[in-house]
Amino acid sequence: MRGYAITEEAQPQAVACDYDKTRSLSEALAEPLSDADATVQSMADASPAKWHLAHTTWFFETFVLRDHLPGYQLVDERWPFLFNSYYEAEGPRYARSARGLLTRPSLAEVLEYRARVDEAMAPLLDRPELADLIALGCAHEQQHQELLLTDIKHALFANPLGPAYVRTAPVATNIAGSETWFEHPGGIARVGHDEAHDAGAFAFDNEGPSHRALLEPFALAGRLVTNAEWDAFIADGGYRTAGLWLSDGWAWVNREHVDAPLYWHQDAHFTLGGWRARDPHAPVTHISYYEADAFATWADRRLPTEFEWEAIGQAHDATAGHQLDAAGAIAPAGSPGLFGDCWQWTRSAYLPYPRFRAVKGAVGEYNGKFMSGQFVLRGASCATARGHSRASYRNFFYPHQRWQFTGLRLAKDL
Amino acid sequence: MRGYAITEEAQPQAVACDYDKTRSLSEALAEPLSDADATVQSMADASPAKWHLAHTTWFFETFVLRDHLPGYQLVDERWPFLFNSYYEAEGPRYARSARGLLTRPSLAEVLEYRARVDEAMAPLLDRPELADLIALGCAHEQQHQELLLTDIKHALFANPLGPAYVRTAPVATNIAGSETWFEHPGGIARVGHDEAHDAGAFAFDNEGPSHRALLEPFALAGRLVTNAEWDAFIADGGYRTAGLWLSDGWAWVNREHVDAPLYWHQDAHFTLGGWRARDPHAPVTHISYYEADAFATWADRRLPTEFEWEAIGQAHDATAGHQLDAAGAIAPAGSPGLFGDCWQWTRSAYLPYPRFRAVKGAVGEYNGKFMSGQFVLRGASCATARGHSRASYRNFFYPHQRWQFTGLRLAKDL
Amino acid sequence: MRGYAITEEAQPQAVACDYDKTRSLSEALAEPLSDADATVQSMADASPAKWHLAHTTWFFETFVLRDHLPGYQLVDERWPFLFNSYYEAEGPRYARSARGLLTRPSLAEVLEYRARVDEAMAPLLDRPELADLIALGCAHEQQHQELLLTDIKHALFANPLGPAYVRTAPVATNIAGSETWFEHPGGIARVGHDEAHDAGAFAFDNEGPSHRALLEPFALAGRLVTNAEWDAFIADGGYRTAGLWLSDGWAWVNREHVDAPLYWHQDAHFTLGGWRARDPHAPVTHISYYEADAFATWADRRLPTEFEWEAIGQAHDATAGHQLDAAGAIAPAGSPGLFGDCWQWTRSAYLPYPRFRAVKGAVGEYNGKFMSGQFVLRGASCATARGHSRASYRNFFYPHQRWQFTGLRLAKDL
């Protein structure tokens, strides 16, 4: 996805380890896919799996090998045009919406490309001056791992045959029935990534600077909203009641004929394991901001702000919960903490923090330039590589988008 | 435009006075228009002048006369379908984008409609229990006065003959050449409309509740950005430098072939007085949020947040500056304070304040439902009825919109 | 509309007479319209009434006064940009789809424009060398008279108030109940306008050259299809039976949700006299080619070719039947001959006749350049100025268009 900041300290050994693990996971995720599966693109927001595999490799090839390894020859000098995503500073590029037409290079050629770049990267992994850049490339690739999974899910869904990405059984849920709340007394909280305090830990540039935020007393729900609760919203006419919706959301509902979360059909929903019966106790997912907001209004609650979420999230283990460890029929289950299962919509628009300045150059294009029109999501999903997210992590999407594993956790004023 | 809250206290005499003054001003603004001028609609965002005149009247007829005057008969029972804007609770309505096809009722019939409603309103103007509702109807009509002017400007601009709304001379500018800054030390500021403190003063619901905001030290420019400064931005390749733009903004620039503010052509620009040479010292106007943000980045400054603006604005006279008093060749001149000339883009997304709750019923549809995807503007413009705005006032538009009198005032960190 | 050829002979007296009569009729047709009525444009295919009045005047001003009256000064030199329709050779022009935004010049100014051009034309009306050109301008203006009526009908229909163009009563119908056929034995027929034979009679260039056409034995229905017959088609599921439709037509039906002729609503239809009950015995009108073809298939008949129609039409009086004589609540009634009431779709694509060559220059743009994608209609409608049409006359529209007075007359093989 979109960006990073170069931190002060680095731990080369850890980086080397992450590099191999990250790269291997990407290939494991692609393993169930045919050449054709890896090539198609089901909508402009999505990209082919093959493209994700190549783009993350292009990132290392460009910003590490090309820029830091004297004499390095590109594997194919025509490919940067294909595999640059949106870095204006890196020159023109192939139209995003047509990525699904690139039958060449083949999946096998892309895997070969990965191997050649990995081979060239190997001697650089313990170079301290590159540690931050490599950490960043790994974090970047983890973002694309999540996109690869959500994009292939969307593509397979388009096929009336409903093919499964993998056939393994889904994880059982364990969301407690009782409603608990994390309460907060309000006051000034410190939010954002603090480079001084978290020296050596990676974070994207949009997570900083660390700063103070003023909170009013509030409570954050102890669990995510469930499929059963969403069924009640539908049964109560949620999708037909204009008064529950934001104006843009109501227009979207009517224009797109929306009457349920994405992937729902009757009592089933489409998952990476194919069509399955919905578990009523599992967290609802694949909902837009508009839906999340309408549900909260219907429930007489509201969405949290991103800083409310972060103030509570700081006390939770960001590596716990149902997150991505390996390929499988990935779907939300029930996680006791704040992380895992689904990204959680907040009512905060995605905007720069006080004194935020984008880094100059291509690197600076990561996050800052997306700061209009989108909303922040917090937490981590079942498709987020474990270890990738943290309390200060800011994910962001447009309010109508819902092909990610997006859910909601309610908040209320105290 | 869009909304209000019913305040606790009311002053009937003041209201009666405002009612007549407000209604008269609307009619004065329409005076230079022919029946055809008042009928056309140049884009979906705009409405015909005639429609503004009728819609504001429908508002009083519906929420005051129909709801509070027993036995009142609608002037024409088919008209609510035509003149309801977006109140879902008031039933179906005519498609917004086709308002320009309504040649009937004619402008003369709409003026007659206004007269009949005014006549029916007269005995109600001193009724204390209706004072808030009537104040609100007046504020609502003032918003439409501004839209009437910006919409007719857009419609006349579409005509290659470049007809003037009126032929009077524009106001001379007096923006001081020297750069001054309003400095603020940071800390906790109280923002928003405080009903307890401002008892009896009207405010829209989106201006409250009053609450605390935490500010970092900053400075706000003593004047608006000028046409001459914008010319320098253009000359420096501002519209061709991707790195200055938000990603959505850059896409907009390229898709719409934007290379200057709206209404600019060579050294002239289109005004309500027709095509005129641009005054280099006058404030730039008709710019989108994207343009404002790109300019600020180019100038190595930033846009203020809405609370930074408000913290400074509280010390200024909201009724001073170049604002609307009468029909004329309305255009930004130069105003010494924070109000007047142009609405000023802030970097704050338009979102609810802490503990904000929309009012139930049709009235509640005014402001809350627009809280996604838009940005807040503060101040007042040359087309804002004097007395309409205040320090807590929140105007809001989508980031690409620029047919309003929109400008910018820079900010910087201290 | 679209084109003409200059004939060899001319009769100045007749021309002068036609000129005044034609010009007067246009103004009479505009008489019931307000300035706003005359300004709006309800779709890109239509034009404002005011524009028709001005464009036909521009035609005389450009091709007669400017080109043939030394020293003539244009009434307003900015207007040709506005009132040129599609003559590429006459330079750039205002976008057709935005004609409805031209509130200036006003209807009154356009009528003044007409008067000034008429005054300048007066001394030229008896000049033999201009007779053909003037005849052509009159025929051109008659085409626009019909468009003015169909365009204003479409615009008024868009208004939920359903305003009538005029309030006069519709004409009673007299279509005979019995089914009669005009039979033809087949063989070689002569079709098209024959300059040698019809010397002095006006015809458009697309009606020639006269040539031979080979016909197989056929019969043409003695009357038009009626509303009652169309009701039977609907009742039999005509609009829901894919097998009756051309593929493009079926896509159109589904895309546009078509389930009846344009202007139908329940048992009523919108007419130039406002909403009226439908007369079951009146000819059906406002149908597309797709609908006409589907109906014919359903009825186990077919549409005639244009030459079949012409071979029969040559024996009928082209000035008889229900055609336009004056402004009124114009609608199809029932005419005994082949002309009047409705234009009749043929199954002939609009293509050039053998040895047809477009005239060089602006004049040549009239007809030839439209010869792709459209179908020929024959006859004349209730909105066609009496005397305008003839047996060789070729009207043409795209197969989805139906805002003209379009109907059908069935044919069958013998």
Add this chain to the structure above:
Amino acid sequence: MRGYAITEEAQPQAVACDYDKTRSLSEALAEPLSDADATVQSMADASPAKWHLAHTTWFFETFVLRDHLPGYQLVDERWPFLFNSYYEAEGPRYARSARGLLTRPSLAEVLEYRARVDEAMAPLLDRPELADLIALGCAHEQQHQELLLTDIKHALFANPLGPAYVRTAPVATNIAGSETWFEHPGGIARVGHDEAHDAGAFAFDNEGPSHRALLEPFALAGRLVTNAEWDAFIADGGYRTAGLWLSDGWAWVNREHVDAPLYWHQDAHFTLGGWRARDPHAPVTHISYYEADAFATWADRRLPTEFEWEAIGQAHDATAGHQLDAAGAIAPAGSPGLFGDCWQWTRSAYLPYPRFRAVKGAVGEYNGKFMSGQFVLRGASCATARGHSRASYRNFFYPHQRWQFTGLRLAKDL
């Protein structure tokens, strides 16, 4: 493609032979393609290669095996939904524009599908009562062979890497430099497929009934227009001269920014053998009807009618010339006769012949329902299976389409 008529007589042996040859050729054409190549769809007009392979098989499975082999079980009962093209009578079907998302079934599975259907077909190939149906399935598959080639060409063109379908060398051209004409004295010609005369020969339903056509004296060019001639048209401003174009064509040129035939770039063009230098003496191809017509106007010639072409074509060997025999870098070369290299636009709209009646049922949907908005092309192209076309053969496309091997042969009046 689109349709057929069942002829009276049949020759089982010939059919069996054609069946195997036709089926084998399809598979040979797919042989150079990867699974991904065979899956993508570059525009709504095109289909994936895999889909062509499956659809043609579905045709035999549905109309022969399902309807005529008692007890036959579909290979996969979910597949007809995917592989039906447009037969409304065969029920709902997958959206055409989304065919490129069908990664499953894979190319390998589709080839297995083909093998299983072929196996089931084997015992039926000598059944006389099925001979016509099988002949028709073969002709249908030959149409899809041509589409497969033009569709894959379009898809590979979208890839900036410009991959070749095959790497073999193109065929040398031999168009004679001298201009010769086939002259015709005019008179009544017999055109269309004559079942009585051509008993046993296959033809599509749209080629009949045989009937008489009246021709005026004319001449048809002895060869196709060449790339060099097209270069002269471009150099003379052909694409910038409004007066040469049909009105719809001129709008298309400007809307699509057309300034050369499809696949041209500077002195090269994209071929099934990849990017190649253009041979100036080779026939121009990949032009739209609009372009063909504009060129003819520029050259002071015209396009022939379909019957003019057929009257000359009857004297030529339809199996001669450069047509498809095997997979390769297929491109127009130069053929001395009327057949081969390129389909040739005629100025005839695609309409039914006198007394044409579509067959009832799914079979009847083949050709008749496309008879609006398209133009007829005659001849055969380098991608037409040799033996598929004939003098009476009617190919048809919309006037803007040009991804087929479309060229032009000029005509003139005598």
